[in-house]
Amino acid sequence: MRLKKITLHLTEMELVQPFESSLERVETRESVIVEAENSDGTVGWGEGVAFSSPWYTEETVKTSLHMLQDFLIPICLHREYRHPEEVHASFSGIKRNRMAKAAIEMAVWDVYAKQLNRPLSSVLGGTREAVEAGMVIGLDTIPSMLKSIDHALAAGYKRLKVKIKPGYDFDLIHEIRKQYPYIPLMADANSAYTLEDADKLKSLDDFGLMMIEQPLASDDIIDHAVLQKMVNTPICLDESIESAEDARKALDLGSCKIINIKPGRVGGLAETIKIHDLCLKRNIPVWCGGMLETGISRAHNLAAASLPNFTIPGDLSASSRYWKEDLISPEVTVQNGLVAVPSGAGIGFEVDRKKLGKYTKQTFHASN
Numbered sequence: 001m002r003l004k005k006i007t008l009h010l011t012e013m014e015l016v017q018p019f020e021s022s023l024e025r026v027e028t029r030e031s032v033i034v035e036a037e038n039s040d041g042t043v044g045w046g047e048g049v050a051f052s053s054p055w056y057t058e059e060t061v062k063t064s065l066h067m068l069q070d071f072l073i074p075i076c077l078h079r080e081y082r083h084p085e086e087v088h089a090s091f092s093g094i095k096r097n098r099m100a101k102a103a104i105e106m107a108v109w110d111v112y113a114k115q116l117n118r119p120l121s122s123v124l125g126g127t128r129e130a131v132e133a134g135m136v137i138g139l140d141t142i143p144s145m146l147k148s149i150d151h152a153l154a155a156g157y158k159r160l161k162v163k164i165k166p167g168y169d170f171d172l173i174h175e176i177r178k179q180y181p182y183i184p185l186m187a188d189a190n191s192a193y194t195l196e197d198a199d200k201l202k203s204l205d206d207f208g209l210m211m212i213e214q215p216l217a218s219d220d221i222i223d224h225a226v227l228q229k230m231v232n233t234p235i236c237l238d239e240s241i242e243s244a245e246d247a248r249k250a251l252d253l254g255s256c257k258i259i260n261i262k263p264g265r266v267g268g269l270a271e272t273i274k275i276h277d278l279c280l281k282r283n284i285p286v287w288c289g290g291m292l293e294t295g296i297s298r299a300h301n302l303a304a305a306s307l308p309n310f311t312i313p314g315d316l317s318a319s320s321r322y323w324k325e326d327l328i329s330p331e332v333t334v335q336n337g338l339v340a341v342p343s344g345a346g347i348g349f350e351v352d353r354k355k356l357g358k359y360t361k362q363t364f365h366a367s368n
């Protein structure tokens with residue numbers, strides 16, 4: 001592959017309802033959509049999942065645009081890739097900025113799969129035709145969260161994740177468990193706790209949660225190892241794992257028993273496969289997280305989630321969970337709690353250029 005033209009579409013879309021975690025309330029979502037055109041005319045799509053401000057990780061939409069325009073795109077436009085796995089390696093002179101790297105790396109995977117006329121899922125080594133869908137319920141009043149859970153269960157979702165934060169944890173989970181003693185349930189803290197809160201987190205052991213996601217600091221694996229020894233509920237790491245090396249160290253230390261892989265967070269699909277394979281070898285289940293993204297990134301997530309060790313339902317919800325209209329056609333739908341893995345070439349969804357144009361507020365071009 002030799003990329004000849006890369007276009008960045010900076011979009012802005014309003015969420016159908018605000019999404020609140022311990023750290024931030026998101027109402028509108030900016031995204032960096034990457035369109036990569038190969039010399040043979042094949043077009044691949046990727047998406048940067050950084051938020052507008054650095055609350056989730058240090059990357060932002062603006063830092064992604066800067067990294068892509070000034071460093072990553074010039075690297076990609078001046079080389080020949082035989083395989084998409086070479087893309088991440090070609091960025092080795094550039095530290096971190098994994099969301100920016102993933103945005104373009106994924107577009108190259110899409111080009112590659114389309115050239116082979118194969119679904120991206122099968123090119124990655126996926127084995128599933130459909131994946132189980134989970135839904136995330138953002139922070140709200142307890143009655144509203146219970147109502148959202150009702151709706152999600154009625155829509156067939158297989159697993160529910162609720163956001164928690166100090167003072168909004170035990171009582172919330174207690175109320176949910178009173179109404180739904182047996183639903184597959186987990187809690188995501190987005191780093192809202194410290195080891196001083198260990199007793200509070202231990203008190204959640206009574207509720208049979210599938211896991212507690214990222215209770216402690218986003219850059220920590222030491223305190224998580226201490227905490228995992230104190231609580232029975234499995235700890236799942238999200239923000240703390242940015243690479244296969246991070247995953248190996250966390251597993252060696254016993255910092256978690258489950259890993260949430262977001263391809264956009266870890267630098268793309270090649271690193272996703274590495275983390276997946278490592279966890280498979282170590283008997284650690286993984287699942288695919290979400291980033292309130294458009295259908296383009298979700299399509300990549302879906303392909304990744306078709307790999308065999310993605311055994312826990314991911315944050316893979318329908319397009320309509322977040323958007324009045326999505327950028328892809330057909331939109332992602334959930335049927336009987338499942339999302340079908342597309343069988344068309346590449347990501348298997350068409351990008352709807354009319355909708356893309358409607359939500360784009362700036363476009364940047366680079367070519368050879």
Ligand SMILES: O=C(O)CCC(=O)C1=CC=C[C@@H](O)[C@@H]1C(=O)O
Nearest residue numbers: 021056136289290291292293315
């Ligand atoms: O996209 C989805 O369905 C999941 C969204 C979600 O839960 C998250 C997205 C981004 C940051 C966090 O708030 C949270 C997470 O940490 O997993």
Ligand SMILES: [Mg+2]
Nearest residue numbers: 188213214238
């Ligand atoms: Mg999380």
